[in-house]
Amino acid sequence: MRYVVVGLHAAGRSACAYLRRADPAAEIVGVDPAPLPVYARPLISYALAGEMPPEAMTVADDAFFQSLGVTLARERAVALDVGRGLVGLASGREVAFDRLLLACGAGPRPAGVSGPLCHEICFFRGRTDLARVMDRVRPGGVAAVLGGGLVGFKLTMGLLARGMAVHLVVASPRPLALNVDEYVGDWVGRRLADAPGVTLHTSTSVREVEAGTARPLRLRLNTGESLEVDLAAAGKGVIPRIQWLADSGLDLDQGVLADGYLRTADERIYAAGDVAQVPDMVHGDARINAVWPVAVEQGRVAALNMAGVRAAYPGTLAQNAIPVFGSRMISVGAVNPAFTAGAESVVADGPRGSYLKLVFRDDRIIGAVGLDAPPRLGELAFAIRRGLRRRDIPDFWLDNPKNAAPLAAPGGALTGNARLG
Amino acid sequence: MLKKTVIVRPELCVGCMQCMIRCAEAHSQTKALASAIREDILAKPRIHIGVGPEKKPFPNKCRHCEPAPCQEACMPAAIRSDVAEGLKIVDPARCISCGMCAMACPYYVIRFYRDKDAPGHPSVAVKCDGCFERVAAGDVPACVAACKTGALTFEDVNLYLKEGTNRLAHAAYGVRS
Numbered sequence: 001m002r003y004v005v006v007g008l009h010a011a012g013r014s015a016c017a018y019l020r021r022a023d024p025a026a027e028i029v030g031v032d033p034a035p036l037p038v039y040a041r042p043l044i045s046y047a048l049a050g051e052m053p054p055e056a057m058t059v060a061d062d063a064f065f066q067s068l069g070v071t072l073a074r075e076r077a078v079a080l081d082v083g084r085g086l087v088g089l090a091s092g093r094e095v096a097f098d099r100l101l102l103a104c105g106a107g108p109r110p111a112g113v114s115g116p117l118c119h120e121i122c123f124f125r126g127r128t129d130l131a132r133v134m135d136r137v138r139p140g141g142v143a144a145v146l147g148g149g150l151v152g153f154k155l156t157m158g159l160l161a162r163g164m165a166v167h168l169v170v171a172s173p174r175p176l177a178l179n180v181d182e183y184v185g186d187w188v189g190r191r192l193a194d195a196p197g198v199t200l201h202t203s204t205s206v207r208e209v210e211a212g213t214a215r216p217l218r219l220r221l222n223t224g225e226s227l228e229v230d231l232a233a234a235g236k237g238v239i240p241r242i243q244w245l246a247d248s249g250l251d252l253d254q255g256v257l258a259d260g261y262l263r264t265a266d267e268r269i270y271a272a273g274d275v276a277q278v279p280d281m282v283h284g285d286a287r288i289n290a291v292w293p294v295a296v297e298q299g300r301v302a303a304l305n306m307a308g309v310r311a312a313y314p315g316t317l318a319q320n321a322i323p324v325f326g327s328r329m330i331s332v333g334a335v336n337p338a339f340t341a342g343a344e345s346v347v348a349d350g351p352r353g354s355y356l357k358l359v360f361r362d363d364r365i366i367g368a369v370g371l372d373a374p375p376r377l378g379e380l381a382f383a384i385r386r387g388l389r390r391r392d393i394p395d396f397w398l399d400n401p402k403n404a405a406p407l408a409a410p411g412g413a414l415t416g417n418a419r420l421g
Numbered sequence: 422m423l424k425k426t427v428i429v430r431p432e433l434c435v436g437c438m439q440c441m442i443r444c445a446e447a448h449s450q451t452k453a454l455a456s457a458i459r460e461d462i463l464a465k466p467r468i469h470i471g472v473g474p475e476k477k478p479f480p481n482k483c484r485h486c487e488p489a490p491c492q493e494a495c496m497p498a499a500i501r502s503d504v505a506e507g508l509k510i511v512d513p514a515r516c517i518s519c520g521m522c523a524m525a526c527p528y529y530v531i532r533f534y535r536d537k538d539a540p541g542h543p544s545v546a547v548k549c550d551g552c553f554e555r556v557a558a559g560d561v562p563a564c565v566a567a568c569k570t571g572a573l574t575f576e577d578v579n580l581y582l583k584e585g586t587n588r589l590a591h592a593a594y595g596v597r598s
Contacts, residue, residue: 014493040496046517052497056515059498293494293525300488319494321520328520328533375523375531378490382527396472405471405479408527410431412473 001026003306004087004095005070006077007103008032009041010292011273013060014299015101015306020068022307029095030065031087033076034126037061042292044130045151048158054130077104080248082266099268099306102245102256103299106238106274106290111146113234115208120217121146122233124155133233139163141230144219146206148175150320151235153188156198159231165197167227169219171205179320181335181345181357184371191325206232238290240275253277255288262302262313270306272298281315281384282333282366283340289318314385321377332381333367334359340366346390348398350374356401363389374402379414383407386414424507425577427551427562429480434470434572436478440564441466447552447563450537462542465534467549468564468573480572482564483530483549485509491522491531491548499546505553511546513539522546 003019005012008030019028032038039057046052065072073095079088086094108123122136123129133155137143143159145152148170156166168175174185175192192200205222212218215228240255251257251265255277262270262278271278273295280287294316304311321330337343337359343366348356356373358380359366365388368380383393392413397404408414442454449457449464457464468482489509492500499515500522502508511522513536523531523546531548539545552562560566561575568574 040498042496043517052517056497059496292496293490293521296493297490300493319524321524323519330520330524332524374529375520375526375533376529377524378526379529381525394474396474396476400472403472405473406481406527406529409471409473409479409481411479414527 002029002096002098003027003101004029004031004097004099005101005103006031006087007105007273007275008034008038008060008065008072009103009105009273010295011105011276011299011302012101012103013038013064014296015103015272015303016065016068016070018300018303019307020070022304022309026307028068028070029073029097030070031073031075031077031089031095033074033090035074036065036072038064039127040292041126044124044126045154045158047130048124048133048155049161050158051161054127057127078244080245080250080269082249082269085268097268100270101299101302101306102264102269102271102275103273103295103302104241104244104275106240106255106288108234109237109239111206111234111236113146113206113209115210115220117209117211117217120209120232122231124151124233124235125238133159133231136231137162137164138230141165142167142215142228143231143233144169144206144217144227144229146232146234147236148172148177148202149235149237150176150179150322153324154322155233155235156192159233160195160197164231165199167199167201167229168192169201169204169206169221171203173203175200175202179335180329180331181369182338183355183357184329184331184369187371188324188329195325238274238288240277240288242275253286257286260313260315261305261311262298263305270302272302278313279315281317287316289316291319293319317381317384319377319381324371327372328375329371330373330375330377331367331369332377333365333384334361335367335369346398348373348401351402358393360390363391365390365393376401376406379407383414388413424579425556425575426485426507427482427565428574428576428578428581429482430572430574431473431477431479432572433570434478434480435570436470437569438470439567439569440468440480440573441470443563443567444468444549447555448550460537462535462537464537465532465547467530467547469530469532471529480564481528481530483509484528485549485551490525490527494521494525496521505551505557508551508553510550510553511548513545516545518543518545 037058038060043057075089108125144167208220212228256271258271274290355371444466445464471479473479504510565575
């Protein structure tokens with residue numbers, strides 16, 4: 001049996017480990033053009049902020065793949081011939097597979113900006129983007145960040161830490177509109193507006209980039225204003241790397257469509273990570289939640305299924321945790337009742353200054369968001385997986401989320417199968 | 422291989438919190454209560470007594486899951502399984518305190534405290550480490566040493582399960598052991 005894993009980051013690395021565990025004798029080939037060591041891409045924001053040296057981003061080196069007995073092909077995969085069971089590499093070499101995992105991830109979504117210098121906009125997705133941004137960092141200078149999601153937010157904080165003034169340009173009425181609810185979004189917006197060095201532009205977008213007079217770049221906004229900056233960086237989401245699969249015959253939408261076992265339209269081919277579009281646990285449609293824990297989990301589940309150990313994937317679930325101005329912001333599942341038909345929410349009584357909101361639909365929990373809340377969103381994520389009903393959540397839990405025993409404890413609300421109860 | 426682990430019987434817990442105190446003591450710099458309470462970075466317990474239904478106490482500690490959701494969520498690979506067999510242990514030097522592990526843990530056993538072992542003593546993820554150093558030295562975990570009611574015991578998993586089967590057999594035949 002020969003397994004081929006295309007992409008060796010979050011999902012691919014996890015898959016290699018579980019393939020070896022499930023099938024000690026198999027041949028495993030890892031295909032990835034990026035030079036080793038494999039690093040954790042989300043950590044680039046920590047490196048930008050100077051909170052960790054770039055080399056600390058490493059999560060798997062040569063020795064890791066050697067110990068698993070993974071043969072590395074350090075090239076880009078450029079073609080997939082499903083009929084003959086071959087992956088074509090950039091050098092023209094072909095690698096045959098019995099089972100294939102597509103874990104080739106996603107690239108940055110273009111910023112949607114025109115103008116003569118639009119190619120000067122940096123992205124923030126990997127090591128090369130980090131180097132490009134660092135090249136343009138000028139302490140005392142001015143930067144613009146396009147996009148008010150988590151990446152835009154982390155970029156803003158990182159550039160602030162590097163001594164730059166930052167214009168954060170957000171198309172929505174408030175930052176983090178898709179990641180957290182109104183309360184937390186407004187709190188973050190207020191903190192950003194009060195932070196020295198940050199200018200927050202909401203409901204605004206950048207139209208054009210041209211050469212500036214005082215500084216290298218001039219950004220023309222849709223409001224008619226313009227900004228002169230040393231550096232412009234965009235965090236506008238991701239686009240899965242599926243162009244090379246266009247003629248493969250696999251079902252493609254935004255990413256590679258995969259089922260509840262992470263299997264694609266071809267039974268020998270699986271997908272995991274940012275390239276895989278799989279049923280969402282809360283919303284029901286096929287989605288991409290491009291976050292680290294989801295990719296690692298999908299890598300594991302896909303590997304087990306590839307090796308013949310049947311493992312069902314319960315569905316993808318949006319989840320994020322980031323430190324924000326010294327507070328801990330954390331979200332799981334559907335966090336905005338306003339965006340989900342039939343959703344309602346309950347705010348738990350927490351310790352002073354903390355905030356924890358649970359979101360329900362049809363009496364079942366579908367999401368939660370917290371700010372400095374006791375770190376127990378994991379229970380609620382587990383509860384979402386188990387379809388916990390609102391009436392099953394004991395009052396003592398909602399009244400005292402700091403000291404209540406876990407829902408998943410023996411005798412707790414999650415010990416029976418709530419879905420069948 | 423026979424493996425010992427901490428077995429929790431919540432129905433025997435009386436909520437005295439001795440385990441919490443001894444856990445914090447065992448993870449302090451001086452390893453002695455009288456001096457530990459005066460350390461500049463206070464050691465914190467890695468076992469917690471939660472309040473359950475009818476205000477019943479519930480001793481709650483890390484289960485060292487396999488596969489561990491916290492470990493899958495950890496971006497800098499700070500949660501390691503290669504320190505001691507069967508244990509998931511946070512490496513405070515690698516932890517970036519992002520909170521992803523706490524978001525993934527179904528049991529609410531990861532908290533964030535300043536740690537004496539992290540360079541610069543930032544707040545990092547703190548959870549049960551199975552007292553692997555004490556166990557390697559032939560001792561039992563601190564919480565087990567502290568527990569007077571049998572709610573926490575250090576036992577061989579297989580023998581514990583076998584004992585349960587025997588109890589069931591006695592119950593089935595109506596014989597008191």
